[in-house]
Amino acid sequence: MSTYTNFNKSLEQRFIKYAKIDTQSDPNSPTCPSTLKQKNLGKELVQELLEIGVTDAEMDDNGYVYGTIPSNTNKPLPVIFFCSHMDTSPDCSGENVKPIIHDNYQGQDLILPDDNNIVIKLSEHKDLKHQIGNDIITASGTTLLGADNKAGLAEIMEAAAFLMRNPDVKHGTIKLLFTPDEEIGRGVDKADLKKLGADFGYTIDGETLGSIEDETFSADGAALKIYGVSTHPGFAKGKMESAIKILAEILDSLPKDTLTPEATHQKEGFIHPVSMNGQVEEAEAQFIIRDFTDEKLAEHGQFLEETVKKVMTKYPKSTYKINIKAQYRNMKQVLDQHPKIVQYGIEAIERVGVVAKQQSIRGGTDGSRLSYMGLPCPNIFAGEHAFHSKQEWVSVQDMKKAVQTIINIACIWEERG
Secondary structure, eight states: OOOOOOGGGHHHHHHHHHHTSOOBOOTTOOSSSSSTTHHHHHHHHHHHHHHTTOTTOEEOTTSOEEEEEOOOSSSOOOOEEEEEEOOBOTTSOOTTOOOEEEOSOOSOOEEOTTOTTOEEOTTTOGGGGGOTTSOEEEOOSSSOOOHHHHHHHHHHHHHHHHHHHOTTSOOOOEEEEEESOGGGTOTTTTOOHHHHOOSEEEEEEEOSTTEEEEEEOEEEEEEEEEEOBOOOGGGOTTTOBOHHHHHHHHHHHSOSSSSSGGGOOTTOOEEEEEEEEEOSSEEEEEEEEEESSHHHHHHHHHHHHHHHHHHHTTOTTOEEEEEEEEEEOOTHHHHTTOHHHHHHHHHHHHTTTOOOEEEEESSOOHHHHHHHTTOOOOEEEOOEESTTSTTOEEEHHHHHHHHHHHHHHHHHHHHTO
């Protein structure tokens, strides 16, 4: 069987090309994709797929890219898909990204040239200690890099090109899915699962080399509106109840040492206000609520509402509305019913010579929701680090191992078919 090699540094070139295309999504936009510029990358991916021989490659009106690598075996096998997202986070600029390759990293702090205050320190980025001698790609200091999730895109595309060039590597039908708007929680809102035509899959959107994530947060979103009493401030005594101040008091009443992202880790959940705005008469805040069990998630939502009620008793003329909606659920509940999907992912990683790390992720992926849409879907490492920030980085050597892992997954399902 042929083994993947990074021919003429095609992997780096592919990734850098994608990173330079601004695909930042916008949570305030009602359209799909939320930003039309995401389609610029979609068009590039379709063109590259057609060039390597994926004849049905296409992008639909909503910005989703689909393609098929045909089976080259006579065995009746399940249809696997591989998925990554095209958008980058709204948390940090993705415009005019300038990727830089730091060859043969030797443990030094990486000072980024366009802003010397942005330093990727070995003391703060523990995974860098495993990268001695490797080639690290960063941005230049004024933007994120976009390795989340353009590393995954480049890795899937490299694996697809390899499989199309090497018919001696046997595999079943493989579907490719590239999504918009994952970073704003809409990554599979309009995915055409009939067109995809797969049985299960793997997102390539994880962090550390060797990681496979079969467990995510369960997630709800909460919208809180406070309706206060407005009057002329010169004549407000005994009359005004400011919605802004009421909302501020509610936020101040939430725990500061627990149930908040900055004070939790591992499998501890939280209630996190992510935006707020308002005037004296009306103010609102958006929250995300997270935990690994649905029971604790419900408890957090109830705690938030009880906190609101308690504060509101001080303001008898004011009212509120709170709306809590499900966003996604812990995919482990689905994946535990299909153990081979995770087992073969672990084996694929270990065939690369890496110790597989089966773990949970304090976040969600497209795979979280796809699992509940009937397509079980764990998350495989892409090598991305410090995502959503100007300190984002990725290792070329880790990316190569991700490419080989994707190929190995396809081969293992064929071998066991």
